[in-house]
Amino acid sequence: MANDDRAAKIEHEDKMIRRLRFLVELTFATIAQDNALTLDQAWEHVIALKGAAVAMFPGKEETFDLIYMPRFSRLLAERFGAN
Numbered sequence: 791m792a793n794d795d796r797a798a799k800i801e802h803e804d805k806m807i808r809r810l811r812f813l814v815e816l817t818f819a820t821i822a823q824d825n826a827l828t829l830d831q832a833w834e835h836v837i838a839l840k841g842a843a844v845a846m847f848p849g850k851e852e853t854f855d856l857i858y859m860p861r862f863s864r865l866l867a868e869r870f871g872a873n
Contacts, residue, residue, distance in 0.1 A: 810842075821866070840859075
């Protein structure tokens with residue numbers, strides 16, 4: 791693989807990681823701050839985020855579940871008093 795191709799792929803992956811981080815932080819902030827949001831709506835946001843993450847990084851469902859689901863589960867338990 792040429793260095794230019796490799797650099798372009800790394801740059802693209804870095805861009806996708808930044809985009810995912812932005813989406814995670816946006817979803818987290820929305821759930822934490824929107825007092826009108828119900829528990830079901832909050833879970834819909836998390837599921838939509840997972841769908842976006844898997845679309846950006848195919849085959850990484852388990853990675854999402856390991857990294858982000860515990861964080862969102864804690865937020866939802868704290869915010870709504872639910873599991």
